[in-house]
Amino acid sequence: MKYTVQKGDTLAKVAYLFKVRPFDLLLFNPHIYSEQSYLYPGLDLHVPSINRDLPLIGDDVHTNLEFGQTDIENKIPELRNKGIHVEIIGYSVMNQPLYAFKIGEGKKEIFYSGGWHANEWHTSKFLVQYIEQLAEHKQNKTLWNGYDIDKILNDITLYIVPLVNPDGVDLVLQGIYPSHPYYEDVLAINKGMKRFEHWSSNIRGVDLNHQWPAGWEIEAVESPQEPWSRHYSGKAPLTEPEAMAVYTFTNKHSFSHVLAFHSQGQVIYWGYRGMEPLESKEMVERLSLLLHIRPFIQLKVMEGIRIGLSKKRVGLDSLWRLGLEQIHYPLKHLPRFGPTTVCLHLKD
Ligand SMILES: [Zn+2]
Structure with a gap:
């Protein structure tokens, strides 16, 4: 056929x-x-x-399949049926909706996000499956690794934006082709190369994780000075709609915990110039022991990134394992991080 x-x-x-x-x-x-x-x-x-x-x-092949915006959109009706609230927090450069999923009714608000870097779509897949499993345990009032999810979600509201960079993920999954609106631009940025496994940026060649108005100038100096597949900070903070959407969304809430999921190293970046809350250290150490991932405090803006680059890409299995292990902490005991988002880099 x-x-x-x-x-x-x-x-x-x-x-x-x-x-x-x-x-x-x-x-x-x-x-x-x-x-x-x-x-x-x-x-x-x-x-x-x-x-x-x-x-x-x-059937185990499913675990290794790529995952992007269309997979999320196909899943939305099912997620809604499981009691997950879906909202659109903004649009990508190519006008794709950026979805936020919400579960729980608690006063304490927590925010997870993933799919920042185009070649880290594993994190989007992990986060969608994670919230789906939470919803199932909540709906069925069953324990997950001994934890009463329904009870925890009475105290906590969890927001998840699983895919911040849908245009970039599409590029990594499908490459570039003449009818693509950014065909010429992307090829120019990529110096004519037609492979995109290395691409982390959004479709305009801006690294969304470098877009924050928090030490932006310092980071920009040490980064590429023009659009590139990774690490280009843009002409100014928050020039990219994806970064702006998450920034606005974060400011609208008073999140007690903010975790950004990445998948290119075996390290937890945490802290922010010594401005993080006191309890951060203990909580990160607990997470580190559990996951066998080295914690790395970011005193200067760029330090952690250099370390992360020397690490191997993680496999999908470790993400599943993280999902299982991470839930050993009741959600309310997850580490508290500083005012910036934190890269939770996962073990191999
Ligand atoms: Zn990343």
Whole structure:
């Protein structure tokens, strides 16, 4: 049968959809060169017919599948049914909605976010599954690793923005193609290269994690001076709509804890120029012991980033493990961090 590639598709995702192997799609589509090839929206694929009772792949493959904006949007009705409140906090450069999910009714507000860096879409997948599991335990009034989630969520309201950089994630998953509105710009920024595994920035080549009006000038001096796949701070703080949306959202609330999830190192960055609350240290040490991740206090703005870059990319399994282990803390006992967002870098 014929299948037309949709926004957000990858070879692995299409293969999973039809219960064939990515390799089977290569056999029947000579215009796709390798399992690493990008599939552009609108591309036609021939999908071999097989007996669906004898799937060629196992269900565990799902764990390794890429995850982006369309996956979140497909999931929203299900999340709503599970009692999760969904709101749009702003729009990306390419006008994609930035979703915030909310669960719980407590006075204390906590904020998690992920998908800041385009090649760290694992964090978006993790956060969506995490809130979904919380919702199931709340709805069914079941314990999760011994914790009474329903009770905890009476004291706490948890907000999750799972994907801050949807345009960037789409680029990492599908590459660039002539009908893409930023085709010329992205190719120029990427010096003509057509692979994007290394891309962390948003679609305009600005690193959203460098956009804060908190030591921005210091960080900008040591960063690339023009749009680039990573670390370019932009011409000024908050020039990018994605960063501005999270900034505005954060200011509208009085969050007691703010955690930003990243996945390129084995380190917890915490603290902010000694301005963090006193209890931060103890809480970070507890988290560190539990996860076997080294804590690293950020006294100067850039220090932590250098360390993070020397670390290996994490695998998806560790994110699942983090999800299980992290819940060993009741939510209300999660570490309190300083006034800036914190990179929670995960173990390999
Ligand atoms: Zn990151």
